[in-house]
Amino acid sequence: MKFVQPLSRGVLLPIGGAEDKTGQRLILRHFVELCGESPRIAVIPTASAFALDTGDHYCRIFTDLGVRSVECLHIDDRQHADQTATAARLEQVNGIFISGGDQLKLTSLIVGTRLGAAIRRRWHEGIVVAGTSAGASAMSRQMIAFGRSGAQPSQRMVQLASGLGLADNLIIDQHFTQRQRMGRLLTAVALNPGMIGVGIDENTALDIHPDGCCHVVGVGTVTIIDGRQLEYTNIHRAKRHDPLTVTGAPVTLLTCGAQHYLSADVHQSTTY
Amino acid sequence: MKFVQPLSRGVLLPIGGAEDKTGQRLILRHFVELCGESPRIAVIPTASAFALDTGDHYCRIFTDLGVRSVECLHIDDRQHADQTATAARLEQVNGIFISGGDQLKLTSLIVGTRLGAAIRRRWHEGIVVAGTSAGASAMSRQMIAFGRSGAQPSQRMVQLASGLGLADNLIIDQHFTQRQRMGRLLTAVALNPGMIGVGIDENTALDIHPDGCCHVVGVGTVTIIDGRQLEYTNIHRAKRHDPLTVTGAPVTLLTCGAQHYLSADVHQSTTY
Numbered sequence: 001m002k003f004v005q006p007l008s009r010g011v012l013l014p015i016g017g018a019e020d021k022t023g024q025r026l027i028l029r030h031f032v033e034l035c036g037e038s039p040r041i042a043v044i045p046t047a048s049a050f051a052l053d054t055g056d057h058y059c060r061i062f063t064d065l066g067v068r069s070v071e072c073l074h075i076d077d078r079q080h081a082d083q084t085a086t087a088a089r090l091e092q093v094n095g096i097f098i099s100g101g102d103q104l105k106l107t108s109l110i111v112g113t114r115l116g117a118a119i120r121r122r123w124h125e126g127i128v129v130a131g132t133s134a135g136a137s138a139m140s141r142q143m144i145a146f147g148r149s150g151a152q153p154s155q156r157m158v159q160l161a162s163g164l165g166l167a168d169n170l171i172i173d174q175h176f177t178q179r180q181r182m183g184r185l186l187t188a189v190a191l192n193p194g195m196i197g198v199g200i201d202e203n204t205a206l207d208i209h210p211d212g213c214c215h216v217v218g219v220g221t222v223t224i225i226d227g228r229q230l231e232y233t234n235i236h237r238a239k240r241h242d243p244l245t246v247t248g249a250p251v252t253l254l255t256c257g258a259q260h261y262l263s264a265d266v267h268q269s270t271t272y
Numbered sequence: 273m274k275f276v277q278p279l280s281r282g283v284l285l286p287i288g289g290a291e292d293k294t295g296q297r298l299i300l301r302h303f304v305e306l307c308g309e310s311p312r313i314a315v316i317p318t319a320s321a322f323a324l325d326t327g328d329h330y331c332r333i334f335t336d337l338g339v340r341s342v343e344c345l346h347i348d349d350r351q352h353a354d355q356t357a358t359a360a361r362l363e364q365v366n367g368i369f370i371s372g373g374d375q376l377k378l379t380s381l382i383v384g385t386r387l388g389a390a391i392r393r394r395w396h397e398g399i400v401v402a403g404t405s406a407g408a409s410a411m412s413r414q415m416i417a418f419g420r421s422g423a424q425p426s427q428r429m430v431q432l433a434s435g436l437g438l439a440d441n442l443i444i445d446q447h448f449t450q451r452q453r454m455g456r457l458l459t460a461v462a463l464n465p466g467m468i469g470v471g472i473d474e475n476t477a478l479d480i481h482p483d484g485c486c487h488v489v490g491v492g493t494v495t496i497i498d499g500r501q502l503e504y505t506n507i508h509r510a511k512r513h514d515p516l517t518v519t520g521a522p523v524t525l526l527t528c529g530a531q532h533y534l535s536a537d538v539h540q541s542t543t544y
Contacts, residue, residue: 078465078503078520104463105508112466112500142414142434145463160432162414162464191376191417192434193350194384228384231350236377248350 009210010127012166016174016200016220017100017133021061027205030217031130032065034207035095040069042093044119046109047101047134051075054099062097069093073115081110087118093127100133104145104161107138111162123166136174136200141165142192144172149179153186153244155235160191167208169228170262173199176223189227190235190246196262197225206254212262216254224252224260281482282399284438288446288472288492289372289405293333299477302489303402304337306479307367312341314365316391318381319373319406326371334369341365345387353382359390365399372405376417376433379410383434395438408446408472413437414464416444421451425458425516427507432463439480441500442534445471448495461499462507462518468534469497478526484534488526496524496532 011034019027032039041062045055055072062070073089075081090096096119098106110116123129129139137144143163150157171188173181176199185197200206201220208214216222231248238244254260283306291299304311313334317327327344334342345361347353362368368391370378382388395401403411415435422429443460445453448471457469472478473492480486488494503520510516526532 102508108462108465108505108508111464112502116466142432156431159428160414160463162467190380191432192383193380194388195434230384233380236374236380 008124008126010123010125010129011210012123012139012208013128013130013205014136014139014172014174014198014200015130015132015205016136016176016202018175018202019132019205019218020203025061025065027203027218028061029065030205030207031095031097031128032062032067034128039067039095040093041067041095041097042090043070043072043097043099044075045072045099046075047103047106047138048099049101054101058097058099075109075115078109078113081113081115084114087114090118090122093122095128095130096122098129098131098135098138100135103134103137103143103163106134107143107161107163111164116164120165129166133174136172138163139166140170140172141168142171142188142195144184144188147184147187149181150183151180153183153190153246154241155187155238155244156240157187158184158191160188169195171195171197173197175202177201177221182223185223185225186246187244189225189230189249190233190244193227193230193233195227197227199223208262213259214262215259216256218256222254224254226250226252280396280398282395282397282401283482284395284411284480285400285402285477286408286411286444286446286470286472287402287404287477288408288448288474290447290474291404291477291490292475293329297333297337299475299490300333301337302477302479303367303369303400304334304339306400311339311367312365313339313367313369314362315342315344315369315371316347317344317371318347319375319378319410320371321373326373330369330371347381347387350381350385353385353387356386359386362390362394365394367400367402368394370401370403370407370410372407375406375409375415375435378406379415379433379435383436388436391436392438401438405446408444410435411438412442412444413440414443414460414467416456416460419456419459421453422455423452425455425462425518426513427459427510427516428512429459430456430463432460441467443467443469445469447474449473449493454495457495457497458518459516461497461502461521462505462516465499465502465505467499469499471495480534485531486534487531488528490528494526496526498522498524
């Protein structure tokens, strides 16, 4: 029996939230450029508590940036997300933009529906998927649903749930330096040994190419904790809010222009 | 581009813990029979706080049941689990038995190592994997690491982590009726929409065949919550210990001899 890996993926562009929307709009412009000469973008504002406004806002920004075809997918409930017609609205786009808000609201409505499957399939077919804040967290399969701030990891610091499943080996966190999320990302890596934690600052994005090569866009830092090299964690011994021991997982900090190679494993649908 | 699904899997036999070890040993005997005419079994007692004793105990039971080749894999640390020689010890077996204890201890030591990959690969090659209690929970990819008892689901009731990844769409819980775990399984399904929650009673097992057809062995009940049909959950709105709303996910209760079809999806390495 052979395991045949999917042959191609699109670019993944997780953004750490609070990206510039009024000035040079470096990150949003970069997303539009990634979509090619004739960008056709779908905005999914479902994570937002004010989804109508959030959707309109991003649609206006992308139109301002010269995109002729932008549409907003407003999702009312799981039944709506599960309709074939809803999923079909992604067939003609070459970029999907997922807004911020509450990642658990987004995934409660979309994960496990035809729309969730269509986002994944279209990305595997090569289109670009960008997401900011909650939209960045929701990209991974093991998603940080919520958690506490602080530099120190502890066993109960983070709550995981299922995300969209675009990157099986990544766990993405956002507003990273601004909200002191080092502790919760380390905890997430300890709970998911073998995975790579990616913490993205505000107004900062990580452009991840299908071959695993990635570079930083924006003003802040991207922090990578490579749990594939985890030597030891006492997460099964530490109780509740005890601090954790985590050893061996190298930490990499990248800033604008820096390149890093996450290895092709990151984009395997399942790692064997 | 095509997604080619793995063609075969072995039988998966999650056991709800406290299986009969001294009487008829119906479940353990069933596992041995599943391994074929010449069973060669590896016992992985890593979850246990008394791994040496636990390993010896199961080795003696399987020897009593007529198995000529039983060996115990004692894993000291992640480096040991990551050695090629450790993983190679699974090459000749046709059954793996994973003991109870603490699933987070097991996964902290094994997930993301060569041994973890070998368990998955060998199962995909068709061997049987059984696990009891912690060993049953650890089979799924989204693993219940720990949580609270009670019938009522609430947002903070359950902590998830990465398991061995044998069944991507299942979330397995054990000691199910005995420890009142309906609430935490419902919460786990709400956190992972589209997945199937499987709650297994003590001294009870679910024999899951590669085609998704499964049947119950033992004295208790297996409870299945099919989150693929989840209509709505307010998990993004409910705070901390508020009770949750979960609608539309059918609940099925099966007892000894009952058959059920989980659909082939359950065994896809990734569902699209």
